[in-house]
Amino acid sequence: GDSVTQMEGPVTLSEEAFLTINCTYTATGYPSLFWYVQYPGEGLQLLLKATKADDKGSNKGFEATYRKETTSFHLEKGSVQVSDSAVYFCALIPTRNSGNTPLVFGKGTRLSVIA
Amino acid sequence: AAGVIQSPRHLIKEKRETATLKCYPIPRHDTVYWYQQGPGQDPQFLISFYEKMQSDKGSIPDRFSAQQFSDYHSELNMSSLELGDSALYFCASSLARESNTEAFFGQGTRLTVV
Numbered sequence: 001g002d003s004v005t006q007m008e009g010p011v012t013l014s015e016e017a018f019l020t021i022n023c024t025y026t027a028t029g030y031p032s033l034f035w036y037v038q039y040p041g042e043g044l045q046l047l048l049k050a051t052k053a054d055d056k057g058s059n060k061g062f063e064a065t066y067r068k069e070t071t072s073f074h075l076e077k078g079s080v081q082v083s084d085s086a087v088y089f090c091a092l093i094p095t096r097n098s099g100n101t102p103l104v105f106g107k108g109t110r111l112s113v114i115a
Numbered sequence: 116a117a118g119v120i121q122s123p124r125h126l127i128k129e130k131r132e133t134a135t136l137k138c139y140p141i142p143r144h145d146t147v148y149w150y151q152q153g154p155g156q157d158p159q160f161l162i163s164f165y166e167k168m169q170s171d172k173g174s175i176p177d178r179f180s181a182q183q184f185s186d187y188h189s190e191l192n193m194s195s196l197e198l199g200d201s202a203l204y205f206c207a208s209s210l211a212r213e214s215n216t217e218a219f220f221g222q223g224t225r226l227t228v229v
Contacts, residue, residue, distance in 0.1 A: 044220040
């Protein structure tokens with residue numbers, strides 16, 4: 001079935017360091033891809049998304065490009081801040097005719113940024 | 116903008132008791148999803164409803180049931196609670212007409228079974 005694999009954490013970085021969180025997926029067809037972020041004690045918030053190959057999603061300095069050839073959607077940020085400390089989930093919506101397909105999540109990657 | 120509202124935010128129950136979690140989706144959203152997130156785990160899909168009918172079923176135990184009402188709010192009913200049911204329960208909503216649109220999540224209900 002459809003699945004998402006993320007790099008395991010925790011990831012600890014110093015402020016202003018470059019961030020990469022790897023995400024690869026297994027799915028038939030052309031799934032939509034998402035990154036969600038979960039801050040401590042809070043719910044899941046959409047960070048960015050891409051719905052077709054070569055699309056780049058971006059938000060708050062984070063970017064991810066939908067790579068069909070490598071089935072990847074790696075999250076990157078050029079300069080992290082302490083406030084970026086959170087758990088990041090890569091997710092996909094499998095290709096289906098209906099528009100109400102549940103998200104499939106990766107295991108999550110905990111990021112800690114230290115000053 | 117209105118978000119997904121879940122209640123209660125925190126709930127403590129004893130083993131074998133029952134619990135009811137409520138979810139109020141974003142206005143005009145027609146699909147509701149329930150997820151369970153154990154400590155340090157990724158969210159696991161339980162069940163979803165589209166236009167008040169069950170749409171998809173995931174890893175929801177037989178002790179749990181859910182429904183969506185005429186005003187589109189949804190309730191997750193959990194019976195014969197076990198210690199392992201302690202988790203964060205998220206509700207999410209989306210608009211099915213927009214294919215592959217993202218789901219918007221509530222803040223979650225933290226259930227502790229003692």
